[in-house]
Amino acid sequence: MDTIEAAGTIPWRRGADGLEVALVHRPRYDDWSWPKGKLEPGEPWVVAAARETAEETGLHVRIGMPLPDTSYSLVDAEGVAATKHVRYWSAQVVGGEGRLEHEIDELSWLPVDAAEERLDYPHDRVQLKAVRRADAAGTLGTRPFAIVRHAIALPRGQWHKSDLARPLLAVGVEQARHVGNVLAAYGITVLESSPAERCVATLEPHARRHGLTIKTRNRFSEEGFDSLGKRPLRRSVTRLFETDSASALCSHGPVLPAILKTVAKRLAPGRELAEGTKAVLDGALKSGLDKGEVLVLHLVGSGEKAKIVAAERVSPIPAH
Numbered sequence: 001m002d003t004i005e006a007a008g009t010i011p012w013r014r015g016a017d018g019l020e021v022a023l024v025h026r027p028r029y030d031d032w033s034w035p036k037g038k039l040e041p042g043e044p045w046v047v048a049a050a051r052e053t054a055e056e057t058g059l060h061v062r063i064g065m066p067l068p069d070t071s072y073s074l075v076d077a078e079g080v081a082a083t084k085h086v087r088y089w090s091a092q093v094v095g096g097e098g099r100l101e102h103e104i105d106e107l108s109w110l111p112v113d114a115a116e117e118r119l120d121y122p123h124d125r126v127q128l129k130a131v132r133r134a135d136a137a138g139t140l141g142t143r144p145f146a147i148v149r150h151a152i153a154l155p156r157g158q159w160h161k162s163d164l165a166r167p168l169l170a171v172g173v174e175q176a177r178h179v180g181n182v183l184a185a186y187g188i189t190v191l192e193s194s195p196a197e198r199c200v201a202t203l204e205p206h207a208r209r210h211g212l213t214i215k216t217r218n219r220f221s222e223e224g225f226d227s228l229g230k231r232p233l234r235r236s237v238t239r240l241f242e243t244d245s246a247s248a249l250c251s252h253g254p255v256l257p258a259i260l261k262t263v264a265k266r267l268a269p270g271r272e273l274a275e276g277t278k279a280v281l282d283g284a285l286k287s288g289l290d291k292g293e294v295l296v297l298h299l300v301g302s303g304e305k306a307k308i309v310a311a312e313r314v315s316p317i318p319a320h
Contacts, residue, residue: 008036292316
């Protein structure tokens with residue numbers, strides 16, 4: 001049986017009576033559900049979730065913490081039985097006019113209780129339950145902190161100038177565009193990087209598209225880390241982690257363990273909704289990040305109270 005991969009969101013906002021979520025109506029099926037749609041070839045799940053939400057509802061969202069996924073059986077357009085697997089994220093609405101497009105003829109903002117009654121499918125209530133619990137725990141309104149390993153660059157043996165100037169390969173340029181789409185889905189607005197060309201170039205597509213400045217710091221480079229040590233690096237990582245901004249940091253494989261160890265200490269204890277988060281962090285520490293990979297940490301609080309409540313890894317475009 002074929003599997004159809006799709007991604008969607010539970011858009012949310014604060015209304016006069018508290019938390020509201022957005023449901024969509026599909027006239028073809030006469031049902032109420034969450035905005036979602038199929039992945040395009042090579043498209044990351046999270047990028048598809050943000051794109052489909054915008055295309056179906058006209059709402060621009062900032063992707064938040066991951067929610068439970070779901071799978072169910074259906075008959076596709078050609079009459080063939082298939083399994084549909086949908087991954088979901090919470091998504092705070094940050095813009096858009098709510099213009100309906102594609103197969104949607106109505107969008108309704110409802111309080112959580114009313115939304116539970118309106119939904120047509122039991123499997124859609126699983127995500128709503130997770131949103132309700134996160135809101136009650138104070139973990140729904142997260143902000144992202146993305147850790148990026150630079151995209152694939154020209155091998156050291158093929159470059160005879162300063163290593164800081166070593167450029168990306170063509171596949172690395174494609175990976176950088178991929179990274180840019182991922183950072184856009186999470187609404188990243190603050191960019192910091194090693195001054196190495198391969199790191200800066202990894203963040204440039206996102207910076208150019210959104211008019212952002214990339215701030216470089218020598219302590220995030222391999223050379224700076226070797227000469228300055230761990231303490232300056234940890235101070236800068238902690239400062240960026242504790243801000244109120246949606247931030248991203250791009251660095252190198254040999255430097256990432258120190259970065260990851262610094263942030264791993266900030267995992268919120270006893271968070272039911274963060275189940276599996278420690279496993280994600282431990283996995284990143286054990287195996288490292290691939291070139292062009294993004295580790296996204298979902299944070300609540302700021303300053304010394306900033307804590308990680310969820311984490312996820314977004315794979316890079318593979319080298320051919």
